[in-house]
Amino acid sequence: MSQDSSPPPYLRVAERLRQRIQSGDLAPGDVLPSLAEIRTETGYSGTVGQRAYAVLVDEGLVVARPGRGHFVRSQEERPVLVRRPRVAAGSGSPTEAQLTVQGVRASWDSESTTARADARIAERLGITAGDPVMHTAYVYRxxxxxxxxxxxxxxxxxxxxxxxVLPEAGPYAGIGVADRMALIGIEVDTPVERVTARGASRAEAALLGTTPAAPVLAVERTYYDRAAGRAVETADIVLLGSRWAAEYGTRPTPADGPADAQG
Known part of the structure; x- marks a missing residue:
């Protein structure tokens, strides 16, 4: 009795979509068929379509956008952006300021909610687990x-x-931690940052438009009140490794020149 050696359905669906992408029938940024459309076209279940897209996402050909669908991923290399931990006071959003000076248009989505600090965040903020915090989640573009x-x-x-109290709402929305804290009488120094490299989780990859396990820089950042020494903000920042380089320190400003000799 012979066995069917043909590829499983999800690989056949993935190959059909791969051919359309590689032939140029589907261009970078184009939306791909929905799971319902794949089911109608092929007769296979939605699970087959999901597995087919998982293969193409892992190959780097497709990007999954939560709530929007699947899109053809651009293979074009993007310029590397430089990130610094602090910008000059009054510059507004630090991320926007850093991107603008590099000739890049910055935009972002955010959502703020009150929450209770878990043990990890409480330790970083020097508060008790369960204490109320304002949690804000961002996606920067x-x-x-x-x-x-x-x-x-x-x-x-x-x-x-x-x-x-709301970082992205009210009269002082979007101006950054340091400038917001200054408005309530708190002066902060350059934040303390702990930087590690790892692979993106599947959820992070979906938001960043990359493949799971793609290299990212993970930054644990904490701002401290200079006078009191207490933490006033802590953040987990995930930077797409293919787009960012982190730069620390300040370049010295040369003097105008030697002083004139005195007679």
Missing amino acids: ADGEPVQLADSWEPMAVTGGTLV
Whole structure:
């Protein structure tokens, strides 16, 4: 009795879509057929379509956009962006300022909600687990392409009841942690950052438009009140490794020249 040696259905569906992409029938940025459309066209279940797209995502040909569908991924290399941990006071959003000076248009989505600090965040903020915090989740884009994720936590004991309690709403929306804290009388230094390299999770990859396990820089950042020494904000930042280089330190400004000799 012979066995069927043909590829399983999900690989056949993946190959059909791969051929359309590689032939140029589907161009970078084009939306791919929905799972319902694949089911109608092929007669296979939605699970087959999901597995086919998982293969193409892992190959780097397709990007999954939560709530929007699957898109052909551009294979064009993007320029590397430079990230610095601090910008000059009054520059507004640090990420926007850094991208703008590099000739890139910055945009972002954010969502703020009150939450209770878990043990990990409480330790970083020097508060008790369960204490109220303002949690804000961000997706940052450079010229429309997602390049950075961030989750920020601020103790409500610091900002609660002030005009800066919502980082991205109100009269001081989007100006960055340092400038917002200055408005309530708190001066912060350059944040403390711990940077590691790892692979993107599947959820991070979907938001960043890359493949799972693609290299990312993971930054644990904490701002401290200079006078009191207490933490006033901590964040987990995920930077797409193919788009970012991190730069630390400040280049010295040369003197105008030797002073004139005195007679």
